[in-house]
Amino acid sequence: MDNYGTHKTPAIERWLARNPRFYVHFTPTSASWLNQVERWFDMLTERQIRRGTHRSTVELENAIRSYLALNNRDPKPFVLTQTADQILESIKRFVCELLTQDTSAF
Numbered sequence: 001m002d003n004y005g006t007h008k009t010p011a012i013e014r015w016l017a018r019n020p021r022f023y024v025h026f027t028p029t030s031a032s033w034l035n036q037v038e039r040w041f042d043m044l045t046e047r048q049i050r051r052g053t054h055r056s057t058v059e060l061e062n063a064i065r066s067y068l069a070l071n072n073r074d075p076k077p078f079v080l081t082q083t084a085d086q087i088l089e090s091i092k093r094f095v096c097e098l099l100t101q102d103t104s105a106f
Contacts, residue, residue, distance in 0.1 A: 036078045 016022060048067040054060035082090075 039078060 016024060044064065044067055048063050049060070052059075052063050054063060
């Protein structure tokens with residue numbers, strides 16, 4: 001889990017105390033490689049899990065195993081397709097747009 005503050009609120013801490021089988025592992029803020037892992041699970045979810053109807057845990061597990069087998073036949077690394085300057089420019093445009101929005105309707 002990332003180090004975002006919402007995961008550390010008193011309500012979450014109480015829930016975790018009531019549910020001891022869950023143990024939170026916080027990742028270092030510098031662990032950008034985990035973004036690739038998160039992206040992979042997002043692809044699994046979008047391409048296999050949400051597209052199917054799984055009537056049991058066994059069916060869901062079989063769907064995941066099928067995706068793994070297909071994905072592992074011809075694995076491809078995640079590659080950044082933009083330069084750092086392009087990414088920063090995109091963020092700059094987003095922030096500028098966000099700051100100029102009329103928020104009175106919210």
